[in-house]
Amino acid sequence: MHVIGELAAILATALFIFALYWMNDPKTARRGVIAGVTGMTVAVLATWIQPEILHHGWIVGAIVLGFAVGIPLSRVPLTAVPQRTALSHAFGGLAAGLVGTAEYFLWLGEGSAQLTPFRMSALVVEVILGYLTFTGSLMAAGKLQEVKWIPQRPVTYPGQNLVNMGVLALAAGIGVALVLHPDAAWGGKAFIAIGGLALAFGVLLIIPIGGADMPTVISILNAYAGLAAVAMGFVLNSKLLVTAGALDGSSGLILSIIMCRAMNRSFSNVLFGAFGKAQPAIAGGEQKAWKQETVEGAAQLLEQARTVVIIPGYGMAVAQAQHKVRELYDALTKRGVTVKFAIHPVAGRMPGHMNVLLAEANIPYSALVEMDEINPEMPQTDVALVLGANDVVNPAARYAKSTPIYGMPIIDADKAKTVLAVKRSKNPGFAGIDNELYGLDNTWMLFGDAKAVVGDLVKQFGSGGIH
């Protein structure tokens, strides 16, 4: 039996590594899913046939429930994928926290000799990481879903970081005491206190964070969920769990670093900096008047262009405009215009969000271009169409030190010969910063809902408008 378990674990580990390896190209990526499912099935079956498993009904029941909830969760609209991802990090954290709690009380019941310093330390780490990921991710999911009783804007108060660090330090302190005195009479209560403090810390950690920081926060929570699984592997002495958790954790880490770089901010600045607070407008310069363009005029500009770069942002997702964008893409390419999409790493609410939305609308991925590759082409671009993006095209990021976006790499929309910016209203973006792009001489504004505006543009190319 033991041999089957070991072999299954090695096979599953190899399959998981291949699953991630195949994600290096969209052509092979679906193979990765098959490898992942196979590895998972092998690991589950090899565990299930172990002789100590007696209560099969319970396992079947929990698995059936998992399918009942999991299938609908996999069918959410793609605009809701960030919430679903946050929710799944929450589930991952919860599972780690619960298994850790169960193992602790199991070993406590068998006598404190079971609670070696190694096991006890791993348990404390597992439970802290698991429960903080659980509540932190739930809060993030709530903010993304725009649940009414969770404030969207960052909630801050004086001494916030001190309180947060205090809560975490207290949990860690109790943990150290437990490692040193695993047989103490207060052990059980102390363990529950650690769990409670970790749950509270997760909430406190996320309330000061605003929507624009969500891509980074989701990535960090991803890393935490992976590390919680690693800690569980240490507790259960399972190399398979340690490996799978480490793969998840390193993925979260790499994505976090990429997201932070794309905003020119550090981890600690995202977690403790409370981005998104209303900032004073850019000092000095009077606000330039925005020039408005008609749909007819905009259509003419697009039609006469040789190259058009569309810069999508979260606004496109909110308006569900991606299918209309596809129609515009078709209309323009049919007329011989080269159309590309410029994707900023933090556009949207999670890493890769824009790519998925545009792929859903059947836009070929060869037309999706990353920021670093498109920027050298921007000066030769005839029209840059800004669609629901804001901070990621704000030229103020290059020099305005007083703004929170200072130093953030941007898509050089302003360098295009003409800029068309679609904007729902005259309010500033999520970060509350004026966008200088809108006041430039070569910029023309199209006010309205992104879906409606793009729909009207498409109509111009259809019947009657432009031939």
Add this chain to the structure above:
Amino acid sequence: MTDFGSMLFVFVLATFIGLGVIRRVSRLLYTPLMSLTNAISAIAVVGSIVVTGADHPLEIRILGAVALFASMTNIVSGFMITDRMLKMFKKQ
């Protein structure tokens, strides 16, 4: 007796493999990557199966069953939504 040293060894090596493999992942696919790694790390399900199915006190098995449900939800929704998203990526 658990062997802290060999577990740490596995963890460090797996992290290096993870960093190496993930760095090569297509930038187009970061969203499906996250749902895929999430499903994979739900391998925690094996721990939950042992806690739920072995002859433990009732309260322990209830904790295990909730954890098993949570992991299973991640496995099912994670793999299914990853595949659903990957199907949408077409070259032309």
